[in-house]
Amino acid sequence: MLKKLILFGILTLSLCTQAQEEKILKLPNFDKPLFHYGFYLGGNNNGYKIGYKPSGFSNAEIEVTSSIGFNVGLIADLRLHNNINLRFEPGLMSNTKTLRFNHIPGTENVNIREVGATFLHLPLIFKFSTNRLNNIRPYVLGGASYDHNFSSNERNNDDNFAGEFRTTTSNFMYEVGIGVDFYLSYFKFSPSIRGVFAINNELVRDNKTPSQWTDPIDFLGTRGVFLHLSFE
Structure with a gap:
């Protein structure tokens, strides 16, 4: 995550320097309407934060490896x-x-579980921007979201004893991030990098106990970073 933040900072600084050299003000009235719309694309690297509790299984250790995923969606913006x-x-x-x-x-078959997920991500975000400087405008943001996991197997009667690691369908997250608006000739381009963190416990415990898969876990929640590229 640190490497991604450093890379994003270098890229943003480079783009900001180029934008400040441009003296022609582009889209001068873009921020005046009460509403505007757009869409976004991006990638994510979401894993799990795992908290442990005492159990009958000593030295419990669960290693999480995540693959790069994708984000796509729409934007509705209200100027407050x-x-x-x-x-x-x-x-x-x-x-x-x-x-x-x-x-x-x-x-x-015993000690590895693969958890695939496709979420409907419904975030409500506050965006706090600086005053515009030529054709750039840095900002920070924060908010909360409801996530519906279409791939959830929460209601599946099969558990880890049958090879199924189960997670909850309905989840709540909070997210924070930083980014920069770039005003171009025909649209506004806004790259940002964000962190997303689960509020609720996403673990569905096994039907039987003792369970060497779920008994040692006290909390399991999504934690990750994603690159967000919006076009407005």
């Missing part, structure tokens, strides 16, 4: 103030996570 906007950004997020239970001996 010259420097404050309220945004609704419904979209789809997809990614896959692999859990390796290092405290469980055996084959991959």
Whole structure:
């Protein structure tokens, strides 16, 4: 995550320098309407934060590996103030996570679970922007979201004893981020980098106990970073 932040900072600084050299003010009236709309694309790298609790399984350790996923969605923006906007950004997020239970001996059928997920992501975001400087405008943002997991197997009667690691269908997240608006000739381009963090516990415990897969887990929640490219 640190490498991504550094890379994003370098790219943003470079684009800001180029934008400040441009003296022609583009889209001068873009921020005046009360409402405007757009869409976004992006990628994510979401894993799990895992908290442990005492159980009958000593030295419990679960290793999480995540693959790069994608985001796509729409933007509805309401101007509350010259420097404050309220945004609704419904979209789809997809990614896959692999859990390796290092405290469980055996084959991959026993100690590895793959968790694929496609979410309906419904965030409500406050965007706090600086005053515009030529054709750039840095901002920070923060908000909360409801995520519906279409790939959830919460109601599946099969659990880890049958090879199924189950997670909840309905989840709540909060997210924070930074970005920059670039005013171009025909549209506004806004790259941002965001962190997303689960509020609720997403773990569905196994039907039987003791369970070497779920008994050691106290909390399991999404934690990740995603690159957000919006076009407005």
